[in-house]
Amino acid sequence: MARLSFLLTKSQVKRRPGAFLSIVALSLLMSLLLVCGASMSTNAREYLEGQMDRLGFGDVTCWVEGEATAELASEVAAQPGVGAVDEQPLIFADYSALDYTSDTPGQLLTPSSREHPYRVLDAASGASGGEGRAADPQQGTVYVSPALSSECGVGVGDVITFDIARGGKKEALVIAGFFEDPFMGSSMMEMKSFIVNESDYRRIEGVIEETPAVDRMAQPGAMIHVSAxxxxxxxxxxxxxxxxxNTSVPSFAVFIYTQETIANFMLLMQNVLAGFLTAFSIVGCLVCLVVVGHAIAMSLAQDRENFAVLRTLGITARRLQALFCLPYCGALVVGCLLGSALSCAAMRLIQGLAVASTGINPPPLPSPVGLAVLALVLAAMLAFVHLRASRLRKPWSTPYNASSHAAGASKACAGLLSKRLLVFGMAVRAVLANKASYVGTLLVAVVIAMLLTFVGRIDAWVGPEGEGLMDYFSVAEHDLGVQPIGQVSLDEVDALVDERAGIAESFMLAMPHMTIQGWDCTANVIDEPDRLHMTAGTPPNGDSELVVTEYLASDIGAHVGDEVTVGYAGGQETFTVSGIYQCANGMGNNMAMGSQGFARFPNAEAGLWCKHYVLRDVEARDDLVAELVATYGGDLHVHDNSWSGLAGLVFAMRAIVVVMYVFAAVLIFLTCWLTATKLVQSELRDIAVCKTLGLASRRLRASFACRFGLVSLVGVVVGGLLASLLADPLLSELFGAFGIAGLATPNSPATVLVPPLATILLLTASAWMCSRRIARVEPARLMSQA
Structure with missing residues (x-):
């Protein structure tokens, strides 16, 4: 029996090597993507949390500015329930490199500020998932976040300059390499960290101490790591x-975040990448099943006489089914094993390419979760093979009487020879006469169209420069923002902005740290509340009204109309929730109120305010920003409606679109190849008849390709509708944790028409290429078979 199994398997593989090679390749690709997607997501979170614990992030970290950081740390340590409190000194400083100037200060750290060292990201660490050498820069050098390589194009040997004080006091350091920063190394984080030499740090610190406060451009500060x-x-x-x-930390805080909040934002790009890999693996699994189904159907049709002989020799139907399934199951198992084995190299490659966006380098090893999911998927695919081969256990006349389709197809062809639309009519009749053969192609068209439409809608929502994304993430639409730090007259700034770019509108905004129902959040205090992105209720126009994000509302259990207690700098006031809005400049942990409401707090600082402009000439913004920086220097903080990680996210989105179309083209071609091979083989007599009647090969091939075009037309309609229904809810779920709710992707010709047309074109063109065998069919074949 073992020899019979070997001979039967060898015979099937030898007769259809292309089909089995396709099954191995597709199962390899599917398993590779599935293991990579699942493993990258789980490994990244475990690794990141481990690194945050190793470097002492604690349960909460407070970024504070000023010289009294030791007093603040002591104040925090005195609170009930507080355990370890660790102060990590730092210096906040604006920086520039090449043609890039930061909108947000970076933080300068020293290697000695942590008990365990920061790690260098280089070839050695890339091989071991971050187990690299310690980041210990020489004097005059600095280690930077890898995100800066994608954001401003810096590399080893480039110079980065930090603004220390007015009068041209700067510190220029040479980039020695990149380091892994689990706190804010992702391109999604606005602030970036820099590891500098101890002596350079002390020299900068000395310059700051010798400089009057009014002339300082860099400020001392600290990260206060707090554990319960x-x-x-x-x-x-x-x-x-x-x-x-209960402490005075909010008066000095730059921001305060829990470990989970930082981890969620750090892993956003990693999770998006893992999600797309998983989606690709699902499509690959579906296509693999379609290919397997076609290969089995073709084998059952072509080898029915051989199976009849085996049954005559006494082999039971159950045994014959098991022998028949063996090569197909073997091909799937081999492909999945190869995919699992190659996943380490693939993850190392993917994470190496993505480290400039993610900022971390987890171990490139398959996770138990990924392998378990793959085992379940493989079991389901093996069950599918067994089910498809169950036709061998039916009466002989049922599975092997293939004359009905051929006869139907011949009659269809003969009945349409006198029709005007001959090519189209033959295609329609062929599909209707043999609908079961096109089910797999239909499913592939549905899934491909749905994914292409989904990705296209995301890409359109992000926008060419990321402006769509920022409109949702920011408090209100604007083009430029300025915040006086020194002695700056906003009237003078207004005049300069109006002269250079024209002011269409302007408003004031402050972002203090406050509590609501005892829950810490970033407040958006705005003098024109009607500008907020409201999703429910009304803007907070009254002095006792505020609005919250959906994320914050779920955390505090508040609804529109509820009364809440807001605390700020030792004072507490009662407000009414008037509505729900969307914003993510506090990682979704946001509330908003009008300037009248903020004025109820006796300790409201005037220096918190930032003026935002909507410009008449947006094209002049870059030149205007450069002029403002040159005119006012460190006295005026200037920023646009963007953040440092936006460019990386836009680039990643463009790359995903390209990869998705290439992936779709490969899967569509493989599906068409197997389906076309099966159909042409079963219709050789009909093709010979049509050629005998005078139909050219070109018209027969056009009719054959038209069949796939018709099937794909139905598929793209279904796929497009599913994408339209699911895109906004899925994206809202993804960005809901960051304060974005009620997200609506745009409907434009590019998002509505391009993905379906691309799917139809790919399927039709692939069918035309796979129908070349029709041209080689000779009419004499009809005589030989007769």
């Missing part, structure tokens, strides 16, 4: 609440 006591039933959110309500 082991015996305290205190959540990270409760810890933040105590810090904000």
């Amino acid at each position: 006591a082991e015996d305290a039933a205190l959540t990270p959110e409760g810890l933040v609440r105590q810090i904000v309500e």
